Amino acid sequence: MSAHHEVLVLGAGYAGMAAAMQLAARTKRRDDVTVTLVNGSERFTERMRLHMAATGQPLDALDIPGLLDGTGARFVRGWVTAVDADARTVRIDDDRVLRYDTLVYALGGVADTAAVPGAEEHAYTLDGDRDAELLAGRLAGGTGTVAVVGGGPTGVETAAEIAERHPGLDVVLLARREPGAGLAAGAAAHVRAALDRLGVRVRAGAEVVKVLPDGVDVADGEHVAADAVVWAAGTRVSPLAAAAGLAVDGHGRVVTDRALRSVSHPEVYAVGDAAAVGQGYGVMHGTCQGGMPTGVHAALTILRTLGGKRTKPFRFGYYHTPISLGRNDAVVQFTHPDDSPRRIYLAGRMAVRYKETVTAAPWPTYGRMKRMPASGVLWPRGGRFTRKGEAR
Structure with missing residues (x-):
């Protein structure tokens, strides 16, 4: 040395x-x-x-x-x-x-777009500022269908934000599990209610096996049409x-x-x-x-x-899982050190203030x-x- x-x-x-x-x-x-x-x-x-x-x-x-x-x-x-x-x-x-x-x-x-054929070529990601700008430009028209793939916090936050900011868009969230599945029952129910309120169509149990220019194919053989696909299903x-x-x-x-x-x-x-x-x-x-x-x-x-x-x-040890649900709603799930949920959580405006403090x-x-x-x-x-x- x-x-x-x-x-x-x-x-x-x-x-x-x-x-x-x-x-x-x-x-x-x-x-x-x-x-x-x-x-x-x-x-x-x-x-x-x-x-x-x-x-x-x-x-x-x-x-x-x-x-x-x-x-x-x-x-x-x-x-x-x-x-x-x-x-x-x-x-x-x-x-x-x-x-x-x-x-x-x-x-x-970064987003694991290598995991599913076509995701690298046809899906938008949120890996950096440039990626976010590209997606923002694509959504600027305000019409059509956007498929968000991934039911974790990133997918939920993205689907909620798009639905709130672009109410003319049809937003569908494709996830293997119910959004909020890792949260306490009350917090999970709040997440689902917020997505319903924002008009997000949730397709739980949907495993995406291919991304195409006009949508995605799921494991049961169905094709879900979409004008834009956002990939939030795992990282590499x-x-x-x-x-x-x-x-x-x-x-x-x-x-x-x-x-x-x-x-x-x-x-x-x-x-x-x-x-x-x-x-x-x-x-x-x-x-x-x-x-x-x-x-x-x-x-x-x-x-x-x-x-x-x-x-x-x-x-x-983990302490919390904050999830935005647009600008006016959020959930903060407090956790045990191993990231398993405690019974206590915040929701609504109090959770929004907490989440913004953490984010900043x-x-x-x-x-x-x-x-x-x-x-x-x-x-x-x-x-x-x-x-x-x-x-x-």
């Missing part, structure tokens, strides 16, 4: 930004550590608000280099095309090669980790130890959707709720390692990380920001 330590963070999503900002805040007065953040765009993508952008609602332009300004961290714009884990280098799309001593791998997931991760020789699970996620280090390459940390992070209840699933804490923990572990201290295990929290959190002293950790807990020193 060289005297000067190069930390490279790949991906500026929720987890990657948390790692980069925590590292930048804690090393800004050091000249022996360099933090570099690599991302394909200078704009931070608010994935939790993309269903709004897809219906033509403007989002704030959140500038990543501007946030990093003054921290000492460096920003490199570019799409990662290869990782050489043995040589400890990363190649980006303009053929630049970046070296690292420590890598934070935070290349998150980048194949770069597997190609680099990192140990991955069956979904291509980097398998980590309890400190979030790759089990095959301990100088590589994996966070967010890119990581297979084991907890007592199983492997974490990808959400902003879990992604940001992994980024913070990886940053703190890197700094502990550089300081010759022992690593600490990452522990995480990440970017201000990064700004507070930038301004905090090097000895503090700033983290949202229960809707409030808390500051504490790093545990010894």
Whole structure:
């Protein structure tokens, strides 16, 4: 390891930004550590608000280099095309090669359009700002049928938002299970009632097997006609980790130890959707709720390692599942640490206010990380920001 330590963070999503900002805040007065953040765009993508952008609602332009300004961290714009884990280098799309001593791998997931024939060619996704803009342009006419495939939170939020913003559109939600199936009974009933109120036609038990230019085919042989198809049925991760020789699970996620280090390459940390992070209840699933804490923990572990201290295990429990149902309705399901539903939930305007607070929290959190002293950790807990020193 060289005297000067190069930390490279790949991906500026929720987890990657948390790692980069925590590292930048804690090393800004050091000249022996360099933090570099690599991302394909200078704009931070608010994935939790993309269903709004897809219906033509403007989002704030959140500038990543501007946030990093003054921290000492460096920003490199570019799409990662290869990782050489043995040589400890990363190649980006303009053929630049970046070296690292420590890598934070935070290349998150995208819609799994490879799972069903035709989805890649004919379906819209909500993977980034450009995708949302394309869908917004397609929906601007305000007539016809839109099929949203996927009954999870992304599919429900997207179907509700389209139906509310474009009442002239016929919106059909195709899902294997009833929307809200993982929620408590009362919360699930509220979701279904809201979709009914908005005029969304729900087709539960529909397994889409092919996407065509004029709609989708389902497993029972029926063709569901649609002028536009939105794919929200599952995600996949980048194949770069597997190609680099990192140990991955069956979904291509980097398998980590309890400190979030790759089990095959301990100088590589994996966070967010890119990581297979084991907890007592199983492997974490990808959400902003879990992604940001992994980024913070990886940053703190890197700094502990550089300081010759022992690593600490990452522990995480889920707290809630917020789901928007248009601009005037929502459900917030509170959960047990393993993400199973508690009996308590919020619905209606109170849930809307809660959801908006949660959605708006990440970017201000990064700004507070930038301004905090090097000895503090700033983290949202229960809707409030808390500051504490790093545990010894």
